[in-house]
Amino acid sequence: MTYGLGLFLEDGIVLTADTRTNAGVDHVATVEKVSVFQNPGERVMILASAGNLATTQAVVTLLRQRLLQPENPTNLNSAQTMFDAVTMVGSVLREVMNKDAQHVQGYGDASGSFLFAGQIAGGKHRLFLIYPAGNFIEASYDTPYLQIGETKYGKPILDRAMNHYAGVAEAVKLTLISFDATVRSNLSVAPPYDMVVYRKDTIGPVQVRRIADTDPYLQSVRDGYGNAIRDAVRGLPLADWPEIG
């Protein structure tokens, strides 16, 4: 399993995925699930994946190979807009599924999904979620975050505290809290996390920050939040119902 989270902010985008992959509990490994495609000053694109690792790695590898093929219709460097770019990613996902899915049937689920974000000079910064079918939706002011993979445990904190006008640093903090909630409830999601912070209109360069379990900032957020939650619960009144006695 994976947890992937993209926050769409007025000032930029924070895109994060964990690095745990497993095919059963006895085959657990760490893999990169966040990839960057960039030509600083002109375009920067960030892709995070969840689902079947063979499928998502094939999609990423094909996209990377095709950066060097000027005539290829799914060359991300030739995309005029982020909409064109996300359409290309969806197409390549369909291509891989058409080739592999029927052979994988019976062994497991070949499907994958992606978060895709970035900015092309002259356009706005945008964030998309690409479904296993290759179609996609876009984040907006009203829907300022998108998730893939193991999405539920990390959602309540976002519903309470996230909005499109949160600052970038605040969004980093919320991301780590959301991941910590997920990790506590699902063994198949785990640090390190790979995170890209993109500030709008910089058009890169960005880099993937790997956040280990021992990262001091992760630890301070995790411990501080855990203590605050326990204090918050303790501070709330008790019911005085007769059946409680």
Next chain:
Amino acid sequence: MTYGLGLFLEDGIVLTADTRTNAGVDHVATVEKVSVFQNPGERVMILASAGNLATTQAVVTLLRQRLLQPENPTNLNSAQTMFDAVTMVGSVLREVMNKDAQHVQGYGDASGSFLFAGQIAGGKHRLFLIYPAGNFIEASYDTPYLQIGETKYGKPILDRAMNHYAGVAEAVKLTLISFDATVRSNLSVAPPYDMVVYRKDTIGPVQVRRIADTDPYLQSVRDGYGNAIRDAVRGLPLADWPEIG
């Protein structure tokens, strides 16, 4: 959808379910999903259900009818132990599934699951989760809560703050926080909630408390917790990474 939660405490049991049922978003209603079978002083049993409403209502109705049939092997009044009683509930679930499941196939999922708790004089208070297959697991010191239905959103707060030695009033508070997290993230779970608080060794009588959206205690917990969370997030330090700028 439903959310059902049972907390297994040193001092008793708190069992809760919401009352929302839906067959598509245009057919939403309020139904009782918590039933009590009791003979105070001798036995008290509480059943909460999730899943296909036709299936779970049939199970509850059969169990209730059979209380009046002394020879019936699934008469809960004749159970010598809570283990025997939960086995009976599982058997009746299998009976209903054997009769209905094949006819429901194609329309949807006929399956259901239950939380079942209580105490029979001479035995201990116990809490079980009955799977759609009719088999079951039991709560313990190490696994002090069990959930059915839409379980994920409400789990992080339990993993952080719940333990077997929490007081009964504390458990009521945690239950409401866990339900509130679920309701915020899934429209198909909603108040009112039906809750039974059982204190060990009282052997009843218990009653189902209906907690409306307007319940003053629910409101104080919900508002107080929401504010505390936002304060907690705000109080945590910000990262000073260069890419945040």
